[in-house]
Amino acid sequence: MTNASIYLLDRRLDEGEGGGDRIALAGVAGETTYAELHDRVRRTAGGLRRAGLRPEQRLLMVMADSPEFVTVFLAALRIGAVPVPVSTMVRTDGLVELLRDSRARFLATTAEFATLAAAGAAGAPELERLLGPQELGELAAGDPDDEVYPTAADSPAFWLYTSGTTGRPKAAMHRHGSIPVVCETYARQVLGIRPDDRCLSAAKAFFAYGLGNSVLFPLSVGATAVLEPAPSKPDTIAACAQKYSATLFFGGPTFFAGMLRTGLPADALPDVRLAASAGEPLPAELYRRWTSHFGVDVIDGIGMTEMLHIFLSNRPGAVLPGTTGVAVPGYDLRILDEQGHEAPNGTPGTLFVRGDSTATGYWSRYAASRQVFQGEWLRTGDTYVRGDDGYYTCLGRTGDMLKVSGIWVAPLEVENRLLTHPAVAQAVVVGAPDADGLDKPVAYVVSRPGSTVTEHELVDHCREGIESFKRPRRVVFVDSYPTTATGKVRRVELREAARQLLKAG
Incomplete structure (x- = not known):
């Protein structure tokens, strides 16, 4: 049994x-x-x-x-x-x-x-x-x-x-068999979870990432789950981490950026030995800012509801900032191009994964199941590139890729360049058709507290660091982003706003 x-x-x-x-x-x-x-x-x-x-x-x-x-x-x-x-x-x-x-x-x-x-x-x-x-x-x-x-x-x-x-x-x-799989692979072999750990997750337990962090992983080794029923906010989570001596902390890039913007002190996570990030790719510059401020390493990874938890991740002590790391033990990865062929190193394509924690399918969704669950393999819908060093880098959701002047542009590349500007706390880049019906990048930027920067300055900053055609055509300053219940940015709403902006000229 x-x-x-x-x-x-x-x-x-x-x-x-x-x-x-x-x-x-x-x-x-x-x-x-x-x-x-x-x-x-x-x-x-x-x-x-x-x-x-x-x-x-x-x-x-x-x-x-x-x-x-x-x-x-x-x-x-x-x-x-x-x-x-x-x-x-x-x-x-x-x-x-x-x-x-x-x-x-x-x-x-x-x-x-x-x-x-x-x-x-x-x-x-x-x-x-x-x-x-x-x-x-x-x-x-x-x-x-x-x-x-x-x-x-x-x-x-x-x-x-x-x-x-x-x-x-x-x-x-x-x-039932999927639960031991994620506990024995990612939790044990990547996190190195121990019975004396105390797990605190900004991500709630109602979805896959939080369920693993707050229930499955700690119970699987006899550790302690620190449960916070209130909505996750940087100050409340930091207070919780201190009061209950959390040692493993789980969040996402948007939450990590919020912790920096809130101005939490450097010793806000005194007992945390390791942080984990998932939900969205963790930009290299955000990684550097967060780890240098709090003195805690972050391992970025990718998981899916359909895979139950993380199957591709950086490792403690072997983080390559800006990448999602390497395959979690027990999982196989491949990148396929538009023709369904294996993409060589350095060539972008859609990421596929297989492993024993894969869901059996979607309830009453035959067509969607056929599209995502393809034999042993699951189509993630993310565009990735694998380097010669074996590390995988996310270029965004497959549908988020832009073709500008006939050349593919990864929004993440533009976002990462924007984040290197000292006045930028967060950046999200989406594509929208201009007056001629041609897709162009539009950036939505959250400024760092106390900093000032103009749209023109940020466009020039991008032009200096990446190819000119990749620069955002417009920069919109916002206080926050629309997000899903899991904390992911709702890019579809930003794309519609960008379309209206470019249409109006």
Whole structure:
């Protein structure tokens, strides 16, 4: 039998020598030992069974990062049901769509989202039960149930919805066997996670990156997950890191840039031994600024909801700034050109990956599954180039590449040049057609606090450092960017704004 809840939880108690006394969860809700978490999960599992939740039925979760989130997730796995964490930024209409799409029978929520959950439940006729804070408390207070549903490695375990920025959200369906894969590859062999680590993630647990950081990885080795239910902001996360002695810190480039802009002191992360970045490529200049200020190394990597976690990453002590590193052990990579042929080193193409944590497909999305899941390989949709040194560099999403004056331009190259200017904190470059219908680069820039710079100066700065045709035709100064629930910049909105800007001349 391969049940992920056994792998993540019961093994700690089987270790003896005080394994159950180790702290599993910490944060504003207090500390929970592995023995206490095991007891809560067994009681909640029994309560879910008695309430009528059956194997392979979906349980949608609109829950803050909290002990309740971890308990419900593990209890559902334990009885063979399928937990489906979804974005806590979802609105009522979006929640109704997810409930109907997943055909969820149960909906669990924490207090922060009780009103939202009630409104969503009213529009979901197949939903049988809404479990609010009181109901979840009653389940956890019931009799424990030691029965574990006999799942296999290939049994359905949980679903994760993609952000759906370019269309309807799609549920990637993951197996019980995928959880040990990401824990034994990236977590152990790249992060080097240890039982004495305390993991703090700015990325929330409702999507793949945060779920690994805050639940799967720490529990897999008997470490501690530091849970922060409030929305992630630089000052609150820094305070959390100090108060709970976080040693591993997870974020994304946009969040790291925000930490610098906020003006946090250099000793804001006193116990952090390593930071990890994902979600978007980490620019080399941002890497240098962040590491030099906080004195903590950052390993940039790429993962996907469809792959569960990171499969390509830099290594501690072997970071090549501006790259995404090399393949995580257990994963194979290849770059294919537009004709589907292997691209030689130095030639851009679309990145493909294969590994044992790949989702089995998208729920009720046949055409999308065929496009992304291609035999053993998964098409990432990212344009990459591999150097002679074996390091991979991201050039952006395949659809984000621009052709200017008949030559391909990677927005990331222009962004990286902009970031070398001392007045630039963040830069996002998108393409839009000008009055002649020809695509041109447009830059959206966030200035560093206290700095002043003009559009003309930044265009000249780009012209001096990269080929002239790659320079942005316009530079727009903004305070922030529109982002997805996972913190990624919504480039589609910036492209539309840029189109209107160039159209107006």
